[in-house]
Amino acid sequence: MKIDVLVAEIGSTTTVVNAFTGIKTGSPVFFGQGQAPTSVLDGDVRIGLSSAISDLCRKKGAGSIDYGEMLATSSAAGGLKMTVHGLVYDMTAKAAKEAALGAGGIIHFITAGRLRRSDLKKIQEIKPNLILIAGGVDYGERETAIYNSEMIRSLNLGTPVIYAGNCENREEVSLIFDEESGVKLYAVDNVYPKIDDLNVEPCRRVIQDAFEDHIVHAPGMEHVRDMVNGPIIPTPGAVMECTKLLSERIGNVMTLDVGGATTDLHSVTEDGDQISRILISPEPKAKRTVEGDLGVFINMRNIMELIGEKKLREDLPGVDIDSVLESYKAIPTTTDEIKFVERLAKEAVCRAVERHAGHIRYIYGPSGRSTVAEGKDLTQVKFIVGTGGALTRLPSRAEMLSVIARHDETGLLLFPGEHAKILIDSDYIMASLGVLSLKYKEAAARLLEKSLNV
Numbered sequence: 001m002k003i004d005v006l007v008a009e010i011g012s013t014t015t016v017v018n019a020f021t022g023i024k025t026g027s028p029v030f031f032g033q034g035q036a037p038t039s040v041l042d043g044d045v046r047i048g049l050s051s052a053i054s055d056l057c058r059k060k061g062a063g064s065i066d067y068g069e070m071l072a073t074s075s076a077a078g079g080l081k082m083t084v085h086g087l088v089y090d091m092t093a094k095a096a097k098e099a100a101l102g103a104g105g106i107i108h109f110i111t112a113g114r115l116r117r118s119d120l121k122k123i124q125e126i127k128p129n130l131i132l133i134a135g136g137v138d139y140g141e142r143e144t145a146i147y148n149s150e151m152i153r154s155l156n157l158g159t160p161v162i163y164a165g166n167c168e169n170r171e172e173v174s175l176i177f178d179e180e181s182g183v184k185l186y187a188v189d190n191v192y193p194k195i196d197d198l199n200v201e202p203c204r205r206v207i208q209d210a211f212e213d214h215i216v217h218a219p220g221m222e223h224v225r226d227m228v229n230g231p232i233i234p235t236p237g238a239v240m241e242c243t244k245l246l247s248e249r250i251g252n253v254m255t256l257d258v259g260g261a262t263t264d265l266h267s268v269t270e271d272g273d274q275i276s277r278i279l280i281s282p283e284p285k286a287k288r289t290v291e292g293d294l295g296v297f298i299n300m301r302n303i304m305e306l307i308g309e310k311k312l313r314e315d316l317p318g319v320d321i322d323s324v325l326e327s328y329k330a331i332p333t334t335t336d337e338i339k340f341v342e343r344l345a346k347e348a349v350c351r352a353v354e355r356h357a358g359h360i361r362y363i364y365g366p367s368g369r370s371t372v373a374e375g376k377d378l379t380q381v382k383f384i385v386g387t388g389g390a391l392t393r394l395p396s397r398a399e400m401l402s403v404i405a406r407h408d409e410t411g412l413l414l415f416p417g418e419h420a421k422i423l424i425d426s427d428y429i430m431a432s433l434g435v436l437s438l439k440y441k442e443a444a445a446r447l448l449e450k451s452l453n454v
Contacts, residue, residue, distance in 0.1 A: 001062040003031060005440070007432035008049055008228065009235060010074040010221075013038055013330075015048040017056055018432040019065070020447065028443040030427050030450070032060050040076040040220035049227050071230035071435045073238040076221065080211045080234050083109040083128045085152075087135035087144050087165075090281060095191040096134040096164060099200035101288045103207035104237025105130065114144055115151045124155060129214045130207065131159050133173070136166030138193045145169050149176045153183065160184040160210050164191045164203045186210055198282045208233045231438050238434030239387065240266050240288055245437050245445055247286075250454065252380045255430070256352065256401065257388035258345045260297030260330055263352040264290050264388075271377040275358075275413060279373045287376050289356045294348040296341050296390055297330045303344045306351060315343055331389075338394060345390040346400045353378075353404050358413040377413045385452065387425040398422050427451040 004023040009016040015038045019031040034056025039048035057065055082105040086093030089112035100107055108126045111119050123131070131152060135145035145165040152161065153176050161183055163173045170187050177185040186209070189202040212232045215221050224232065233241075243255045243266040252269035268286045271279060293302045304312060313321060319336045332338045358375025384401050391397050401422045404414070429451055437444035448454075 001057075001060070001065050003065050003067040004069070005230075005436065006053070006065075006067040006070045007429075007436055008052070008070060008072040009431050010040070010045060010048070010072060010076045010224075011038055011235070012040075012076050012079075015039070015045075015052045017049070017052040018427075018429050019056060019067070020436070020443070023436075023440050023443045026446075028440075028447050030429060030447055032056055033428075034059060038076055040218075043220050045076070045221050045224050046227055069230050069439075070228045071432075071439070072224070072228045072232045073235040073431050073435050074215055074221070074232060075235040076218075079106045080104060080207070080214070081126065081129045082107050082132060082207075083111075083123055083126060084132045085111045085115065085134070085148050087141060088112055091195075092134045092136065092165065092192045094281075095198050095200060096132050096203070098198065098284045098287060099164065099191050099203035100132055100207060101290065102200060102237070102240055102284065102286055103204040104211070104234025104240065105207060106290070115148050120151060120155060123152070124157070127157070128159055129218075130162065130210050131157075132162045132164060132203070132207075134163075134165040134191050136169070136190075137195060138167045138190050140166055142166055142169055142172075146172055146176070149173050153177060153181050156182070158182045160186065160214065162186045162188060162203065162206055162210065164188045166190060167193075184210075184213070196282050198284050200284050201286075204237075208237055211237075231435055233435050233438075235431050236264055236288065236290065238431040239264065240286060241434035241437055242430040242444070242448060243268050243385070243434075244286055245434070245441065246383075246385065246448060246452075249445060249449070251382050253383040253385060254356075254378065254381050255385040255387060256349055256391060257386075258348045258352075258390040259295055259388050261295040261299060262290050262292050263294040263348045264288065265352045265356045267356065267376060267378060267381065269376075269378065269380050272379045275373050275377040275379060278371055279358075279377070281374065283358070283376045287356070289352070291348070291352050291355060294351055296344045296348065297328075300328065300344060303347050303351075307343070307347050312343065316340065332394075341390065342394050342396045342400060345394065346396075346403055349391075349400055349404060353414070354412065360413070373413060375413065379413055379415050381415045381420050383423055384420050385423045385425060385430075387428065387430040389428070392425050392428045397424055423452040423454065425451050426453065 036051030247268035
């Protein structure tokens with residue numbers, strides 16, 4: 001059987017392949033999905049990929065599948081571990097952080113100012129896949145980024161470095177990370193070229209390119225290019241690409257992905273006129289936050305503590321919580337397990353939105369009280385999208401998202417209750433469509449509209 005494009009999502013536990021036909025026509029089709037355990041830890045990613053394709057063949061009654069292209073997203077091999085080093089936390093360090101998160105990076109350490117010995121020790125312990133150095137507006141402060149570059153070179157990690165700071169430093173930084181350093185340097189436009197001016201998109205694109213260079217050499221992933229002949233980007237970055245594509249079509253949107261270990265929230269939205277006038281620091285139009293303590297499987301106990309045992313039992317009358325916990329597994333099957341996971345997912349959604357959204361703050365000075373806004377403005381969001389296992393497969397998925405509109409935490413920059421429409425990624429293909437959009441944007445947009453029933 002002939003397939004135009006296969007997109008593989010290589011996760012830490014499961015590898016999924018999504019098949020698409022008619023990609024170069026006006027009516028692309030989502031053909032089907034197969035999955036298998038990820039085999040990265042077994043030393044060869046091809047085992048899991050082949051098994052997932054075999055599962056797809058079995059489901060579709062095909063003896064074999066002949067595909068023209070295979071693209072991929074990956075969160076296996078530890079994902080993209082990054083450290084970020086800027087000048088002032090609320091300015092260049094924050095801008096660099098936004099670039100890294102939006103590209104799908106997993107940030108393990110952020111510093112502002114000159115690196116100390118303890119900072120260098122921590123970088124050595126983390127062993128990042130990628131180091132991002134920023135600092136100084138264009139034609140502004142130069143010394144901190146140069147000093148940090150020299151310190152990072154002295155570690156002899158061999159880790160690729162992205163420089164996204166003061167443009168006057170590029171030549172100097174390229175001399176620090178010369179061929180003898182054994183470090184591959186990516187120099188890009190400043191993430192914070194002027195005061196209150198974020199420029200994160202060029203850095204995001206290079207981070208994804210650097211990830212592709214890294215992932216093909218990661219343990220267990222060395223042979224990924226034997227099967228994947230197209231782009232490979234981080235899975236969270238692919239979801240962001242898809243959210244940006246959707247925003248181009250329907251306007252201000254945010255996407256939630258509640259997983260077993262984390263909850264990711266991606267928003268692509270403009271600031272409202274009223275908020276923009278009192279916003280005290282810039283925010284990117286496309287913003288991602290990842291809540292590492294909000295997961296319905298690995299971090300289930302964290303969410304239970306946030307809810308509180310008494311409240312949890314009140315919210316789940318008739319559910320034998322103790323019995324559920326005794327045999328708790330990643331995919332719920334019984335009615336009690338499903339209700340329990342739905343309650344956890346609802347809490348994860350609310351907490352993630354609270355942490356992602358900006359808020360109103362009052363400042364008292366000589367002239368009296370002033371009202372200011374900090375953080376991401378979500379008051380203009382028109383659509384809330386659910387993707388990932390919990391928000392596409394659980395029965396109460398729409399209800400879990402609609403609770404956001406009723407969540408009235410004082411001071412949060414959230415939309416009014418009647419303002420946003422709920423959309424569900426029913427085919428569970430947003431990550432695949434994100435990487436697909438890099439080559440076949442129009443086809444990805446049409447497939448996304450079908451999955452969301454737009």
